[in-house]
Amino acid sequence: MNPIQKFFDKIEPLFEKGGKYEKYYTLYEGHRTILFRPKLVTAKKGVQIRDANDLKRTMITVVIAMIPCLLFGIWNIGHQHFLAIGETATFIQKVGIGAIQALPIIIVSYAVGLGTEFAICVIRNHPVNEGYLVTGMLIALIMPPSIPLWQVALATIFAVIIAKEVFGGTGMNVLNVALTARAFLYFAYPTDISGEVWTYLGDAAAVDGYSGATALAVAYDTALNGTGTVLESFSSFWAEGMYSFKNLFIGAIPGSIGETSTLMVLIGALILIATGVGSWKIIFSVFAGAWLMGLGFNAIGVNAFMEMPAHYHLVIGGLAFGAVFMATDPVSAAHTETGKWIYGFLIGILTVIIRVVNPAYPEGIMLAILLMNVFAPLIDHYVVESNKKRRLKRATV
Amino acid sequence: MSHTIKLKKGFDINLAGKAENKISNAPKPETFAIKPTDFPAITRPKLLVEEGDAVKAGTPLIYDKMAPDVMYCSPVSGEVAEIKRGEKRKLLELRILADKENEFEDFGKHSKSDLKSLDAQKAKETMLKSGVWPNIIQRPYGIVANPEDSPKAIFISAFDTHPLAPDYNFIYKEEEEAFSAGLEVIKKFTEGKVHINISEDKEMLKMFSQAEGVQINKFSGKHPSGNVGVQIHHIDPINKGDIAWTVKPYGVIQIGKLFLTGKYDASKKVALTGSEVAEPQYYQTYVGASIKNIIKDNISGDHVRYISGNPLTGEKIEADGYIGYYDEQITVVPEGDFEELLGWIKPTTSKLSIHRAIGLLSFLNKKKEYVLNTNTNGEERAFVLTGEFEKVLPMDILPNYLFKAIMAEDYDEMEALGIFELVEEDVALCEFIDVSKHELQAILRKGINLMING
Numbered sequence: 001m002n003p004i005q006k007f008f009d010k011i012e013p014l015f016e017k018g019g020k021y022e023k024y025y026t027l028y029e030g031h032r033t034i035l036f037r038p039k040l041v042t043a044k045k046g047v048q049i050r051d052a053n054d055l056k057r058t059m060i061t062v063v064i065a066m067i068p069c070l071l072f073g074i075w076n077i078g079h080q081h082f083l084a085i086g087e088t089a090t091f092i093q094k095v096g097i098g099a100i101q102a103l104p105i106i107i108v109s110y111a112v113g114l115g116t117e118f119a120i121c122v123i124r125n126h127p128v129n130e131g132y133l134v135t136g137m138l139i140a141l142i143m144p145p146s147i148p149l150w151q152v153a154l155a156t157i158f159a160v161i162i163a164k165e166v167f168g169g170t171g172m173n174v175l176n177v178a179l180t181a182r183a184f185l186y187f188a189y190p191t192d193i194s195g196e197v198w199t200y201l202g203d204a205a206a207v208d209g210y211s212g213a214t215a216l217a218v219a220y221d222t223a224l225n226g227t228g229t230v231l232e233s234f235s236s237f238w239a240e241g242m243y244s245f246k247n248l249f250i251g252a253i254p255g256s257i258g259e260t261s262t263l264m265v266l267i268g269a270l271i272l273i274a275t276g277v278g279s280w281k282i283i284f285s286v287f288a289g290a291w292l293m294g295l296g297f298n299a300i301g302v303n304a305f306m307e308m309p310a311h312y313h314l315v316i317g318g319l320a321f322g323a324v325f326m327a328t329d330p331v332s333a334a335h336t337e338t339g340k341w342i343y344g345f346l347i348g349i350l351t352v353i354i355r356v357v358n359p360a361y362p363e364g365i366m367l368a369i370l371l372m373n374v375f376a377p378l379i380d381h382y383v384v385e386s387n388k389k390r391r392l393k394r395a396t397v
Numbered sequence: 398m399s400h401t402i403k404l405k406k407g408f409d410i411n412l413a414g415k416a417e418n419k420i421s422n423a424p425k426p427e428t429f430a431i432k433p434t435d436f437p438a439i440t441r442p443k444l445l446v447e448e449g450d451a452v453k454a455g456t457p458l459i460y461d462k463m464a465p466d467v468m469y470c471s472p473v474s475g476e477v478a479e480i481k482r483g484e485k486r487k488l489l490e491l492r493i494l495a496d497k498e499n500e501f502e503d504f505g506k507h508s509k510s511d512l513k514s515l516d517a518q519k520a521k522e523t524m525l526k527s528g529v530w531p532n533i534i535q536r537p538y539g540i541v542a543n544p545e546d547s548p549k550a551i552f553i554s555a556f557d558t559h560p561l562a563p564d565y566n567f568i569y570k571e572e573e574e575a576f577s578a579g580l581e582v583i584k585k586f587t588e589g590k591v592h593i594n595i596s597e598d599k600e601m602l603k604m605f606s607q608a609e610g611v612q613i614n615k616f617s618g619k620h621p622s623g624n625v626g627v628q629i630h631h632i633d634p635i636n637k638g639d640i641a642w643t644v645k646p647y648g649v650i651q652i653g654k655l656f657l658t659g660k661y662d663a664s665k666k667v668a669l670t671g672s673e674v675a676e677p678q679y680y681q682t683y684v685g686a687s688i689k690n691i692i693k694d695n696i697s698g699d700h701v702r703y704i705s706g707n708p709l710t711g712e713k714i715e716a717d718g719y720i721g722y723y724d725e726q727i728t729v730v731p732e733g734d735f736e737e738l739l740g741w742i743k744p745t746t747s748k749l750s751i752h753r754a755i756g757l758l759s760f761l762n763k764k765k766e767y768v769l770n771t772n773t774n775g776e777e778r779a780f781v782l783t784g785e786f787e788k789v790l791p792m793d794i795l796p797n798y799l800f801k802a803i804m805a806e807d808y809d810e811m812e813a814l815g816i817f818e819l820v821e822e823d824v825a826l827c828e829f830i831d832v833s834k835h836e837l838q839a840i841l842r843k844g845i846n847l848m849i850n851g
Contacts, residue, residue: 037740054775171779
């Protein structure tokens with residue numbers, strides 16, 4: 001027997017009924033099952049063998065799919081930093097600065113989130129769930145690199161408790177937990193999560209002419225001021241080539257830690273689709289909805305933002321990240337296969353509408369997904385009703 | 398007339414330990430048992446015999462107070478050795494110590510030509526008292542049929558797609574006469590059609606593919622294309638108020654033998670299968686046989702689970718336990734009651750999964766025969782994934798919603814979402830692939846029981 005198993009066996013009586021730490025059994029179990037697949041066997045009647053997959057493996061697959069975004073994001077923090085202060089730096093220096101900024105955010109997100117989960121599991125005596133493995137990484141990746149850590153902690157606590165645990169924990173939530181964290185910060189501390197927060201400057205001074213505006217902000221301002229087309233504004237941006245389509249796609253642009261690179265997001269999407277963990281229907285239909293809505297605005301063409309070529313919508317802001325990692329959250333998305341098409345498509349459409357039409361929120365994907373999270377059960381309702389109707393109709397024919 | 402129904406959904410669980418096409422002559426088991434728990438409809442079993450009574454093959458042992466016409470009879474002649482009860486005196490098993498020579502009750506012989514003119518009511522009476530009636534299963538609910546009903550159709554699936562399932566084309570190749578006699582009797586019970594559903598994917602016995610006076614339907618696809626419930630859904634689905642009956646080929650044969658010989662012939666071939674069997678093969682035995690002599694000297698593993706039935710819908714039994722009434726298969730798999738270091742994340746080619754989450758590599762090798770143990774490979778969780786069950790249930794049913802309706806005990810929803818069309822075996826694959834590890838067959842049965850009593 002493995003010495004760790006021996007250790008667990010030794011301390012098990014402390015956590016069992018009547019033991020000193022009886023209340024904390026769920027934590028004991030949670031830690032043991034992270035190290036060891038448990039020895040549970042199938043019931044006397046029913047399936048005698050089971051598929052090798054479980055929720056833990058499913059969740060860790062999503063985390064792995066996010067790693068390209070994370071690694072690129074860490075490099076990009078440094079890259080944007082040195083670009084803004086006008087210094088040239090090596091790859092190592094960029095990654096170093098990026099890691100110093102990003103890792104604390106990840107650590108706080110996981111530590112605070114898991115701590116909150118553990119506390120609630122102990123209070124409510126339900127098993128520790130693996131859902132937070134994904135949420136913890138998601139929260140970190142959608143934070144601006146300059147976010148104060150206490151805000152990360154606060155948002156995490158709010159999201160875990162209000163968005164998830166009050167509904168009954170993993171699998172029961174209505175809203176996407178990570179997006180709730182982001183929305184909380186957006187409305188509670190708007191100055192820390194909008195404006196010039198997307199590039200980490202630190203104590204250094206920015207070069208002359210520097211602007212930390214995101215592509216979305218540039219597009220929005222162009223439309224507001226009526227100065228030429230969005231693409232002209234992009235090409236006259238202070239850092240040359242920053243907002244070329246190619247660079248937007250690659251993602252060496254200011255933004256939240258993990259959201260900037262459409263390329264890395266697509267690598268993640270490939271992992272999710274190849275493993276079958278993420279719904280390709282949702283991913284595809286979000287992109288399709290956004291692109292078609294972009295084309296629709298092109299046709300209307302009242303201002304410069306509307307006239308921006310539709311495919312730019314797919315690479316600016318957090319649309320790609322949201323489509324691949326947020327909209328596909330199986331719990332808060334539509335549950336029926338037909339519903340997934342409608343759900344994703346509407347997210348795409350709404351994102352572009354919010355971006356272009358609503359002056360208060362430059363980024364639309366967060367609100368579009370949260371809104372559709374609320375409407376997903378309604379979409380499913382109609383899909384389920386049509387299934388029932390088919391059955392009734394069959395009976396009367 | 399026949400047409401092929403191609404089913405795209407489903408999943409074949411390819412396990413090691415398929416039975417070789419040969420029949421072993423293991424010594425006849427000493428004891429046999431009838432288990433009321435094999436019949437989900439029996440709620441109040443009443444005993445007709447006492448310990449020590451002598452019985453013949455076909456002597457009634459038990460009936461259900463709620464359906465007193467249906468007799469559950471002794472498969473062999475011998476002596477009632479033990480009446481085993483569980484908690485609250487629940488009747489669990491009625492054991493028979495078998496005689497060396499089998500003696501039979503006489504229910505009257507018929508020639509083949511007599512059968513055509515045999516009165517349906519008379520045929521029913523003979524079947525009810527002789528022990529063959531429980532072969533007839535009613536849909537909805539998957540319970541022993543009520544003899545008073547007149548079903549809209551009768552369905553026979555002539556192939557079994559469960560993992561390691563016995564090959565009907567092998568075990569029934571000499572039963573053509575009995576099968577066609579049984580079919581002749583069964584036809585009397587419905588004004589509608591008798592359907593025989595055959596597999597397009599393999600050569601079928603002529604007694605199935607060329608049966609007369611019935612409708613032949615061809616199916617092709619992975620498991621559960623052999624499940625009669627799935628087939629019914631595509632031929633003539635069960636709506637509210639409908640009643641259909643299903644019979645397995647074994648049941649038809651047993652009914653045929655009853656009328657041709659006048660005996661309750663409970664002899665049956667069972668497959669001994671699974672990775673822990675040294676030489677997987679078929680055994681000639683009887684309904685309700687003890688597996689003790691069958692497994693003797695033929696088990697290679699040392700820590701194993703014996704299953705009456707297949708690994709998806711079967712029931713765990715002891716090494717001296719008894720084969721279930723409806724089962725034609727004994728499966729022996731390794732027990733999985735041990736921890737595995739980082740077993741939830743380690744890449745694996747030795748465990749089977751329909752999923753392709755990180756490290757699950759079984760999809761790369763579809764031909765491999767897997768050795769799967771009884772570990773659940775994870776703990777029970779709330780439903781998280783969606784759209785997975787649909788992949789293995791080739792029916793226009795939304796399983797997630799149905800299971801939630803059952804958990805909420807919402808009768809209207811259960812009915813509207815199609816509970817009438819399902820029995821346990823139809824959702825067994827959903828249970829197998831469920832990453833949240835729910836006991837979906839038990840949940841479904843709970844829902845069915847609610848519908849029966851509600």
